Amino acid sequence: MTDLLHALSEILDPAGILTGAATEGYMIDGRRRYHGRNLAVLRPRNTEEVAAIVKLCAAHGVPMVPQGGNTSLCGAATPDESGHAVVIALERMNRVLDVDVGNNTLTAEAGAIIADLQNAARDADRLFAADWGAKGSARVGGALGTNAGGLNVLRYGNMRDLTLGLEVVLADGRIWNGLRGLRKDNTGYDLKQLFIAGEGSLGIITRATFKLFPLPTAQATALVPVANPQGAVDLLRGLQHRLGDRVTSFELLSRRCWQLLAQYCPELPKPFAELPEWSVLAEVSDGGTDDDLLARFGEALLDEGADDAVIATSRSDAADFWALREAVPEAQKRKGVSIKQDIGVPTSAFPQFLQEAEAALQAALPGADIIAFGHLGDGNLHYNVFLDDVTNAAYQHEPRINEVVYEIVQRHGGTISAEHGIGQLKRDLLPQYRSEVELDLMRTIKHALDPHNLMNPGKLLAG
Amino acid sequence: MTDLLHALSEILDPAGILTGAATEGYMIDGRRRYHGRNLAVLRPRNTEEVAAIVKLCAAHGVPMVPQGGNTSLCGAATPDESGHAVVIALERMNRVLDVDVGNNTLTAEAGAIIADLQNAARDADRLFAADWGAKGSARVGGALGTNAGGLNVLRYGNMRDLTLGLEVVLADGRIWNGLRGLRKDNTGYDLKQLFIAGEGSLGIITRATFKLFPLPTAQATALVPVANPQGAVDLLRGLQHRLGDRVTSFELLSRRCWQLLAQYCPELPKPFAELPEWSVLAEVSDGGTDDDLLARFGEALLDEGADDAVIATSRSDAADFWALREAVPEAQKRKGVSIKQDIGVPTSAFPQFLQEAEAALQAALPGADIIAFGHLGDGNLHYNVFLDDVTNAAYQHEPRINEVVYEIVQRHGGTISAEHGIGQLKRDLLPQYRSEVELDLMRTIKHALDPHNLMNPGKLLAG
Structure with missing residues (x-):
């Protein structure tokens, strides 16, 4: 082990190796359900350092746990309690490397924060479409490793759908450069798909190239009471029929959500005079102006019989609606422990x-x-x-x-x-x-790509 | 071999086994560049028959070449000249099994013809978005095996993007049922991705579940001269900025395409008085009416400086424009042999x-x-x-x-x-x-899933 740490110190700068108390923050998962131990936390600055670390750990038979923003809700980025593993934290590889407006693509390092990608795209008049609550701390590698979804999946898809290319350090330390910005490329197995949702168990993602979209200029948002969940499904299909892909978000909320918000987040606005049994937060987006879109949205809602919809009349109203939706997890936390599914x-x-x-x-x-x-x-x-x-x-x-x-x-x-x-x-x-059969296929692939079971072992598949 | 054929005859009905002259049509690829030989052409009627065939062939060490509509442009569905392989033709498994309008999904057998999926979706007021010239003969399995693209990729993606679930017969004859109609499912490696664009080299796709989309009711189409390819890229991004995802198709045509059409397909209309150096066939689609969309499209084209665009004033005009685009391959064929890339x-x-x-x-x-x-x-x-x-x-x-x-x-x-x-x-x-590194990863996966190299050997990867 001293050998390994010494060899690591020749690869990494002093800030690149943490041990002892300095590693504490990396050892507890977002939900505070797992508490791991480690040999060291390694903080590489580039792909070559990741590759060198992996090669060295592979040679020493040391398990490796990649970690991004440490926002996993399933303990995927927390090492076990043995203390045998190193955590490879990608947080210093946090740059947006390129925005290509002609190709509508963005390339970033695995440790880049999701919100930074959103901002870089917006600065270039484009949309990086992934969005969810933890965007300010979640990082590219973790988002890819779990194929994160979020609030815009309905319209833009999840991380998998947004990804065109990856660079990955494999279990033996070789670098696979699949960082292509192509929307069509049929030259064999689409290898990147294995690493997306692979939870770091097949390799460590170091860079990614993503699709960008035209930046919508208009949005319209409404809270819509529905009689029951079937009413919500019907409303969704009806709105999509009338407005197509402009339907960007469609979030269902039960009456209990509103009661919980009233009780535990009383500081938030109360959009309904009387709480509906079920309701939907629906948002549409498009080019053009808010006013034009609002008119079309209002008309579509009326045509679908949603005459009691509460339509946001300003962006600030809309932000309030979203704050309510996003406060549901917080209200739950304030109430106490629930069993989450x-x-x-x-x-x-x-x-x-x-x-x-x-x-x-x-x-x-x-x-x-x-x-x-x-x-x-x-x-x-x-x-x-x-x-x-x-x-x-x-x-x-x-x-x-x-x-x-x-x-x-x-x-x-x-x-x-x-x-x-x-x-x-x-x-x-x-x-x-x-x-x-499915589990056997997964194990076959895991064994083929990580024969010594050193990449994030014990996650996804049992040892 | 007599053993094998006898055993096959116990699995399949008489019409399920072709030999000799009856197999000729299966032996030549769409471009007539390859001419294979076979032990037999097998025509299973359901997944269980495919599984039984594969198990039997695996036991006898017989290579298997899956074939759908036999429209491959790269000889992916044609056996080699050894005569050792069987062709497994999925053409009798040609049913659309289910259209779920609440889930916006369609499930079909691997031998179903692409146009039949389009029609089944349209009958349910939905869009099955894959579309290309050979839609009347191309079948689901081949389209998936090559991750086919076509005319709507810009807006809807390729076959991979349209696919939610697969059922696959693996190299050892086991059936993997991954036929889920879920837009979000993060339970491990996304195995279906390996079979999409896998060219039948890892298993035989037997069923698939696809995304459907709202059926657009409006379309508008134009032929737009552009000064050069950069002008075309700028026009694309400009139109997307103004019209978002309504931009469904954006096809570039060089002046030589129009000259070729005039010479070899003189029966077709001539939309340009003077041939532009470069031009674009652009189509937008949306809900609502053609007139409304046409007005917006015309305005957007003007705003982008495309004042010499030839805008289709009717669906029949638009069909003429598409007939021109789709006739370019035919005009080439009439001229003779070209080197295609x-x-x-x-x-x-x-x-x-x-x-x-x-x-x-x-x-x-x-x-x-x-x-x-x-x-x-x-x-x-x-x-x-x-x-x-x-x-x-x-x-x-x-x-x-x-x-x-x-x-x-x-x-x-x-x-x-x-x-x-x-x-x-x-x-x-x-x-x-x-x-x-990339080829080695592909070979590793091929070997892991098809260790005896019996699934469409010699395609994609060398023996």
């Missing part, structure tokens, strides 16, 4: 899923308090359950709640992780919900 | 690429007659070269032309196959234009 089913199956899941949960855990909200348009809801006890003791019910909800998810052809990935949190659940 | 570079690099490639080709082969056209918005042009001799003898110059053009493509970070794939045609070229 990040499930997906086909959008068309959501009405039935919600009905069945509520009935099954109430039967299994009477009084369960369900907070359902999220990206209905993408077939993805955050489905969280509070019990009477809102301390850490609530976690004892997690396995039972998972079992009840995931059985229904599975029956509707859904997923136990639509957005947040597998990490440590769902690693041992995955085999129940994916076929043996 | 399907290259891509970043859209921003096209102006320079076109200048450099023309200069280099004229230097290498004086009098070379270059026909450049295609999907500028996707960074993909068909770049074809006629020499004085338009018989098969022209192919003797193919290596030299490739060498000249691909060197420039490579320098601009491009691809030697943007759309048509590798197949047999470019298999031995690929190693010159992709890094050893």
Whole structure:
């Protein structure tokens, strides 16, 4: 180990190797559910340093855990408690390298912060479309490793859809340069797809090239009461029929979300005089002016029978609506511990899923308090359950709640992780919900690309 | 072999096994450059039959060549001349299985014809967005195996972007059911991505679930003269700035295309009084009415300084414009043999690429007659070269032309196959234009998933 640290000190500058107390912040995950230990935290400055570190660790049989903004919700970036692993923190590789307006692409290092990509694109009159709550701290590599989604997936897709090229340091320290800015390239297997959502288990992403889009100049936003989830699905398809891809976000909120906001975030505005059973935060965007778009949006809402929609009359109103939506997780946190689920089913199956899941949960855990909200348009809801006890003791019910909800998810052809990935949190659940053939294919690929199981071991797939 | 054929006859009905003269049509590729031989052509009726065939062939060490509509432009679906392989033709698995309007998805068998998917979606007031010349004969499996592109990629992406789930028979005959209709699913490696553009070399796709889109009700189409390719790039970005994703197609045509059409397809209309040096066929689509969209499109063209645009005033005019664009390959065929290239570079690099490639080709082969056209918005042009001799003898110059053009493509970070794939045609070229690391990764994956090299061997990667 002294050998290894000495050799590392010849690769990295003094600020590039942290040990002991200085590593504490890297050892706890975003939800504070995992607390790891480490041999060292390494902070390379460029791809060549990453490659040299990986080569060295591979030679010493030392496991490597890549870490970006440390915002994983599944413990994917936290090492285990053995203390045998190094964390490779990409935070110093944080540059936006290039914006090509003629090609509508942006290239950045893996440690660049998502908000910085948004800003660099905006400065060039373009849109970098990925957007979610943690954009100010989440970094490119982690966002790619978990194929992050967020608020604009309906219109622009998730990180996978936005990615044209990657540079990756492989498990043996070789650099694969697949950093192409091409929208069409059929020259064999699309290797980058393996590293996206690969949770660092096949290699370490060091750079990426992304699609940019025309920057919308107009937006219009509304909170729309709907009778029930089927009403929300119908409204979505109706708006898409009338407005096409201008429908950018379509977020479902149950009545409980509004009650929670009123109780725990009383400082926020209250857009509804009477709380609707279900509601939707819908946003459309386009070129042209807000006024023109607002007129079209208002008309479309009326044509869809949504005459009680609360339409934002200014950007500041719209920002308030979004602040409400984004405060739901915060309100939950203030209430206490809930069992959180990040499930997906086909959008068309959501009405039935919600009905069945509520009935099954109430039967299994009477009084369960369900907070359902999220990206209905993408077939993805955050489905969280509070019990009477809102301390850490609530976690004892997690396995039972998972079992009840995931059985229904599975029956509707859904997923136990639509957005947040597998990490440590769902690693041992995955085999129940994916076929043996599928798991075997994953293990085959893992073994082929990382035969010594040194890349983020214990995440996604069991050892 | 008699053993194998006997065993196959217990799996398949009599119409499911063709031998001898009945197999002739399956043995020649679309461009008539390859002529293969076979042990038999097998025509399974369902996934279980495919699985049983594969298991049996794997046990006998017999190579398998999947074939859909036999429209490959690179010989990817034609067996070699050894006669040792079976062709597995998916043509009887040709059903559209489901259209889910609430989920905006369509599921079809691998042998379903692309136009049938378009029609099934349209009947449900939805758009299946993949579209290209061979849509009436190309089938789902082949389109996926080569990640086909076509005329709508700019707006809707290629087959990869349209695909949510796959069912695949693996090299050992196991069935992987990844037929999920989810827009978000982060449960490990996205295995389907390996089979898309995998050219049948890792398994045989049997079913697929695709995204559908709102069916546009309005379209507007124009032929727009531009001074040069940079003018075309600027026009594209300008129109996208003003009209966003309404810009659905953006096809570049050089003056030589129009001359060729006038000479070899004189029956077609002539939209330009004077032939422009370069021109663009641009189409926008949206909800609402043609008249409204036409007004916006016309305004946007004027704002971009395109006051000499020829705007289609009716759907029939628009169809004429498209007939012209789609007749360019036919006009070329009538002229004779050309050396065809399907290259891509970043859209921003096209102006320079076109200048450099023309200069280099004229230097290498004086009098070379270059026909450049295609999907500028996707960074993909068909770049074809006629020499004085338009018989098969022209192919003797193919290596030299490739060498000249691909060197420039490579320098601009491009691809030697943007759309048509590798197949047999470019298999031995690929190693010159992709890094050893990249090829090694591909071989590693091929070996991991098809250790006995029985799935479409000799395509994409050398034995």
